[in-house]
Amino acid sequence: xxxxxxxxxxxxxxxxxxxxxxxxxxxxxxxxxxxxxxxxxxxxxxxxxxxxxxxxxxxxxxxxxxxxxxxxxxxxxxxxxxxxxxxxxxxxxxxxxxxxxxxxxxxxxxxxxxxxxxxxxxxxxxxxxxxxxxxxxxxx
Numbered sequence: 812x813x814x815x816x817x818x819x820x821x822x823x824x825x826x827x828x829x830x831x832x833x834x835x836x837x838x839x840x841x842x843x844x845x846x847x848x849x850x851x852x853x854x855x856x857x858x859x860x861x862x863x864x865x866x867x868x869x870x871x872x873x874x875x876x877x878x879x880x881x882x883x884x885x886x887x888x889x890x891x892x893x894x895x896x897x898x899x900x901x902x903x904x905x906x907x908x909x910x911x912x913x914x915x916x917x918x919x920x921x922x923x924x925x926x927x928x929x930x931x932x933x934x935x936x937x938x939x940x941x942x943x944x945x946x947x948x949x950x951x
Contacts, residue, residue, distance in 0.1 A: 820867040822889050824937040826854050829868040832936040836914045895939025904929045904945035
């Protein structure tokens, strides 16, 4: 029986730039940054409140995973914002939105009230887009 997921991948155009974005702008922690053979790098980061989930910042390079034109096609999909997607949570969306905007994070949608809580949409430095949400507070 599967009990949990511990790694998920986000395809990035440049691992150095992605490192800077996820660590210095979003505030994630580096879990692993190691060489994996010639020209390959295993780079994982974790949200500060979820160290058991490693997000692999996976370079889109021709090689083991991508053959022939597949790497160029994948890079194009990521650049266009048509491939990557994820949902992150925070405790105070308005404050987090202002903090990330001040660090240069590009938002496609400001904090907006939705049926499930508040949400803003942002892009990483590769073109992947993410929802940033604050759950509605329930009363007891």
